[in-house]
Amino acid sequence: MSETVLDISQVSKRFGATLANDTISLSLERGEIIALLGENGAGKTTLMSMLFGHYTPDSGHISVMGRVLPPGRPKAAIRAGIGMVHQHFSLAPNLSVLENVMTGTESLWRPWSDRAKGRARLMEISARFGLKVSPDARLGDLSVGEQQRVEILKALYNDAKILVLDEPTAVLTNVEAEHMFGNLKDMARQGLSIIFISHKLDEVMATADRIVVLRGGRVVAERRAVETSKAELAGLMVGREVKRPLREPATPGAVVLEAKAVTLREGGVERLKAVDFHLRAGEVLGIIGVSGNGQAALARLTGGLARRSAGEITLFGQPVGDLSVREVVGAGIGRIPEDRNHDGVIGEMAIWENGVLERLPEFTRGGLVDRKAGMEFARRIIEGFDVRGGTPASRIRLLSGGNMQKLILGRNLIEHPKILIAAQPARGLDEGAVAAVHERILAARRAGTAVLLISEDLDEVMALADRIQAITGGRLSPPVRPEGINARQLGLMMAGEWGAAEHAV
Amino acid sequence: MRFERREHIPPALAVLTPLIAVAISLALAGGLIALAGAPVLTAFGKIITGAFGSKLAVTETLARTAPLILTGLAAAVAFRARLWNIGAEGQLYLGAIAVAAASAHLFGGLPGVVQIPLLFVTGALAGMVLLLIPLWLRLRFQVDEVVTTLLLNFVALLFVSMLIDTVLKDPLAFGWPQSVPVASQAELPKIIPRSRLHIGLLVAVVLAFVVHFIQSRTAFGLQSRAAGLNPSGAAFAGVPLGRTLLLVAMLSGGLAGLAGAVEVMGITSYVTTELSPGYGYSGIVVAMLAGLNPLGVVLAALFTAVMFVGADAMSRSLAVPSYIADVTVALSLLTMLVAIFFTQYRIRR
Ligand SMILES: Nc1ncnc2c1ncn2[C@@H]1O[C@H](COP(=O)(O)OP(=O)(O)OP(=O)(O)O)[C@@H](O)[C@H]1O
Numbered sequence: 001m002s003e004t005v006l007d008i009s010q011v012s013k014r015f016g017a018t019l020a021n022d023t024i025s026l027s028l029e030r031g032e033i034i035a036l037l038g039e040n041g042a043g044k045t046t047l048m049s050m051l052f053g054h055y056t057p058d059s060g061h062i063s064v065m066g067r068v069l070p071p072g073r074p075k076a077a078i079r080a081g082i083g084m085v086h087q088h089f090s091l092a093p094n095l096s097v098l099e100n101v102m103t104g105t106e107s108l109w110r111p112w113s114d115r116a117k118g119r120a121r122l123m124e125i126s127a128r129f130g131l132k133v134s135p136d137a138r139l140g141d142l143s144v145g146e147q148q149r150v151e152i153l154k155a156l157y158n159d160a161k162i163l164v165l166d167e168p169t170a171v172l173t174n175v176e177a178e179h180m181f182g183n184l185k186d187m188a189r190q191g192l193s194i195i196f197i198s199h200k201l202d203e204v205m206a207t208a209d210r211i212v213v214l215r216g217g218r219v220v221a222e223r224r225a226v227e228t229s230k231a232e233l234a235g236l237m238v239g240r241e242v243k244r245p246l247r248e249p250a251t252p253g254a255v256v257l258e259a260k261a262v263t264l265r266e267g268g269v270e271r272l273k274a275v276d277f278h279l280r281a282g283e284v285l286g287i288i289g290v291s292g293n294g295q296a297a298l299a300r301l302t303g304g305l306a307r308r309s310a311g312e313i314t315l316f317g318q319p320v321g322d323l324s325v326r327e328v329v330g331a332g333i334g335r336i337p338e339d340r341n342h343d344g345v346i347g348e349m350a351i352w353e354n355g356v357l358e359r360l361p362e363f364t365r366g367g368l369v370d371r372k373a374g375m376e377f378a379r380r381i382i383e384g385f386d387v388r389g390g391t392p393a394s395r396i397r398l399l400s401g402g403n404m405q406k407l408i409l410g411r412n413l414i415e416h417p418k419i420l421i422a423a424q425p426a427r428g429l430d431e432g433a434v435a436a437v438h439e440r441i442l443a444a445r446r447a448g449t450a451v452l453l454i455s456e457d458l459d460e461v462m463a464l465a466d467r468i469q470a471i472t473g474g475r476l477s478p479p480v481r482p483e484g485i486n487a488r489q490l491g492l493m494m495a496g497e498w499g500a501a502e503h504a505v
Numbered sequence: 506m507r508f509e510r511r512e513h514i515p516p517a518l519a520v521l522t523p524l525i526a527v528a529i530s531l532a533l534a535g536g537l538i539a540l541a542g543a544p545v546l547t548a549f550g551k552i553i554t555g556a557f558g559s560k561l562a563v564t565e566t567l568a569r570t571a572p573l574i575l576t577g578l579a580a581a582v583a584f585r586a587r588l589w590n591i592g593a594e595g596q597l598y599l600g601a602i603a604v605a606a607a608s609a610h611l612f613g614g615l616p617g618v619v620q621i622p623l624l625f626v627t628g629a630l631a632g633m634v635l636l637l638i639p640l641w642l643r644l645r646f647q648v649d650e651v652v653t654t655l656l657l658n659f660v661a662l663l664f665v666s667m668l669i670d671t672v673l674k675d676p677l678a679f680g681w682p683q684s685v686p687v688a689s690q691a692e693l694p695k696i697i698p699r700s701r702l703h704i705g706l707l708v709a710v711v712l713a714f715v716v717h718f719i720q721s722r723t724a725f726g727l728q729s730r731a732a733g734l735n736p737s738g739a740a741f742a743g744v745p746l747g748r749t750l751l752l753v754a755m756l757s758g759g760l761a762g763l764a765g766a767v768e769v770m771g772i773t774s775y776v777t778t779e780l781s782p783g784y785g786y787s788g789i790v791v792a793m794l795a796g797l798n799p800l801g802v803v804l805a806a807l808f809t810a811v812m813f814v815g816a817d818a819m820s821r822s823l824a825v826p827s828y829i830a831d832v833t834v835a836l837s838l839l840t841m842l843v844a845i846f847f848t849q850y851r852i853r854r
């Protein structure tokens with residue numbers, strides 16, 4: 001009794017020289033969950049943007065419930081029952097949940113809005129799909145997971161029959177992600193059809209009925225989840241087998257960075273509570289924890305963006321005061337920010353400008369920027385770190401997520417930093433890119449760089465870290481070695497049970 | 506219907522759309538002129554001859570271009586860094602009154618070569634000071650500078666009108682509220698003798714190139730652009746946001762103050778409350794027309810001055826109400842802005 005709700009037929013889209021989508025066909029049944037998988041830049045977002053009417057296909061057509069969708073008309077897409085949850089949320093932080101859900105659903109010419117009716121409808125949908133929200137909460141006060149729930153509710157409020165989610169879990173904690181996928185399955189059982197984009201093979205295997213793999217703008221494979229494996233999918237995505245690299249044993253050198261009883265208080269909140277850690281040359285210290293437990297504060301503190309309230313920090317054996325970003329960079333500390341688009345790059349500026357901005361003094365003579373040297377620096381990064389999709393002079397926002405991350409990694413590693421602070425370095429990256437990033441981090445470790453790896457990905461930390469400390473509620477556990485511990489024990493440590501850490505090293 | 510930013514601007518479009526804009530604005534203005542009972546084509550002719558038709562007309566247009574370039578630059582520099590300085594008008598007046606006071610009471614005896622540069626600096630400093638107040642309020646208390654700069658315009662104008670009625674009042678002006686004049690050595694040399702066209706225009710054009718150079722080549726220029734485009738990204742990269750904004754404010758306020766200095770020293774030689782026909786506000790339009798590009802500001806200021814002077818001459822010689830001239834100017838600026846928008850964006854249905 002299968003019923004096709006969506007039929008994408010022979011759709012192509014070209015951006016200048018890149019063929020982002022090449023005669024793609026795809027169909028979706030009622031109640032089905034499809035995962036769209038593919039490397040960074042494979043064309044997943046482009047395809048979904050055409051479905052939603054943000055881009056107009058160069059050729060091909062899309063039909064919903066058997067009716068051809070007029071191209072390039074978001075309004076028509078919404079009316080046809082397509083709901084989209086973008087990776088970057090499009091909600092207004094200063095409005096309430098209800099206001100956010102209702103905006104755009106009523107005609108502008110209506111003299112007043114029917115809030116009571118809207119509220120009733122929101123509550124009804126919320127109950128039906130088990131998506132709990134409080135309609136009067138200010139959106140900006142909600143956690144990222146809750147905000148995403150509001151995005152989904154908004155789509156459902158608009159009578160979506162087909163829900164599209166672009167990398168929904170890239171910003172969620174593992175717990176939030178599990179919860180969300182539970183909701184999605186529930187919705188599918190009630191007859192909704194769902195397409196989601198993800199780079200995480202585990203969640204793809206666990207949630208999707210069918211998996212569609214894109215590579216270089218083409219559909220290269222389609223598999224039922226029950227008849228494929230993570231290894232096969234990873235291979236299909238990149239066209240070769242990818243294996244995440246593993247760290248080889250090494251003897252770390254001198255302590256380069258040490259924090260003793262460091263506390264960070266911001267606006268009356270203690271983000272870090274008397275944390276102790278030290279970092280040796282040529283080793284990776286993994287900080288594992290569910291996001292929101294002080295990771296951001298730790299990254300800002302070590303990256304020169306926050307001042308400690310108490311405690312001592314020693315850098316290369318010398319006690320130091322509060323360093324500015326410029327001093328931190330000048331001291332040979334590289335930084336990979338957790339939020340690429342928000343902190344890592346300035347989208348409207350050129351790749352070369354993004355490359356030199358944090359080390360601007362080095363590229364400045366008598367107040368003038370040495371543009372030639374900057375371009376050359378960017379060219380070296382692009383070549384050395386395999387950044388694809390742009391030249392030094394092109395705007396950085398045109399790069400796909402993975403390539404942007406390679407550029408950020410490159411601008412830090414190309415100068416052989418003594419310390420690298422990497423916050424969630426593989427977030428939002430495809431399997432191949434993750435392997436590449438890990439390989440680069442390990443290469444830096446081999447070359448003697450001390451790496452502070454802040455991550456919530458267990459596999460990542462287990463594979464890369466020489467020592468691991470868990471972070472919970474702003475506290476750091478004593479360090480443990482990955483060999484002496486299993487994933488379950490690490491899980492307990494992340495929950496604040498430090499018993500497992502009694503063999504601290 | 507949506508707008509999508511063009512990655513490449515076709516050159517034909519860049520040339521054609523402004524022309525279409527002028528045509529549309531003339532057509533609209535033509536309707537009004539016809540309603541006022543004047544011959545439309547003659548009126549258009551008068552706009553052109555009024556702005557270019559004689560040596561006098563050309564010099565008058567160019568003389569008006571000078572302050573517009575400076576206020577246009579003031580807005581462009583600030584807006585690029587997302588510092589919303591709407592206060593160029595007040596900064597202009599404060600610059601002007603500072604120059605009049607300094608020339609009359611401090612530097613009056615100095616020869617022109619010394620006094621003129623000193624007065625330029627004085628005017629610029631006065632403009633800077635007036636913008637530093639809103640900047641401080643923004644950095645310290647997050648007060649929106651759109652509101653504070655706008656309100657300070659009225660404060661500045663009232664302050665000036667108090668001064669020219671009291672301590673800085675010209676005793677020889679038969680009781681008119683006007684300031685003491687600048688010393689004769691401080692009057693700007695004329696580019697063309699016996700016209701109103703003075704070297705302020707050259708100063709303004711040179712400054713446009715200087716600002717362009719600063720923005721495109723210096724570390725400060727790069728940092729101020731970064732701070733405007735993505736403050737948190739800029740902070741992550743170590744751009745000192747406060748200091749960068751401070752420099753931007755000094756540059757922007759200084760340029761606006763200089764506009765006042767140039768008007769006093771080049772045209773009027775004293776300050777009244779009618780010194781500026783809204784140059785400060787028009788500067789915002791000029792900057793937008795120029796897409797915040799400092800060299801574009803020169804052309805945009807010229808266009809704006811042509812419309813001002815031409816429309817003025819038209820209304821005078823045909824005896825149509827002067828508000829039609831104002832509407833014509835406003836229409837032309839508006840259609841030009843829309844046209845420039847369409848060269849940068851395309852419509853998607
Ligand atoms: N507006 C645009 N202009 C020019 N090129 C673009 C544009 N949007 C996307 N591209 C290019 O098209 C290709 C596909 O991009 P798309 O965003 O669809 O990739 P993706 O599969 O979503 O990647 P990611 O996993 O990194 O999000 C990339 O090479 C990208 O650089």
Ligand SMILES: [Mg+2]
Binds near residue numbers: 044045
């Ligand atoms: Mg994408």
